[in-house]
Amino acid sequence: MIQKHCFECGTALIEKELEEEGIVPYCPKCQQYRFPMYNVAVSMIVVDEETRKILLIQQYGKPSYILVAGYVNRGEAEEHAVVREVREETGLEVEHLRFNRTKFFEPSNTLMQPFGRL
Ligand SMILES: [Zn+2]
Incomplete structure (x- = not known):
């Protein structure tokens, strides 16, 4: 339980x-x-279609570089959360998105829905 x-x-x-x-x-x-109760989060493999480079960001002043990610708000579609988080974190607009896979993280009860375009 x-x-x-x-x-x-x-x-x-x-x-x-x-x-x-x-x-x-x-x-x-x-x-x-x-x-x-579960939390749902999305992480995004943000790819520049011209250079084929993946965007990594630094968050909360930490030195490590990570994929763009964030929590899905209650009642929010995951696709909307992807667009919103990428805009909030980077100022970029998502042009195409594709679902990648699902991963469940214990003990945080977070269902991670990575989106990416490879
Ligand atoms: Zn009670």
Whole structure:
């Protein structure tokens, strides 16, 4: 079980059978199933189509160079998050995007959706 306590009241969750879902964390105080919460993030392989070079950035004053990445806002399409994050981080406009692959990171509960054009 990923979450151990209810996000509403803090009560320790128990495991309870839910029809068609299997075992789901359940708060006995709220009498509610508490489905696991995930963060969704995107990382982007930003490629200059003319030079075929990949853009790396430095973030938060750190010395390392990384791919452009960011969290998907609640209710936001991943494709929109890609365009928004690239614009916010670099000032560049995305012309074409293509989904690459999905990766789940524990223990941060982040589903990473890398986009890239190779
Ligand atoms: Zn609760």
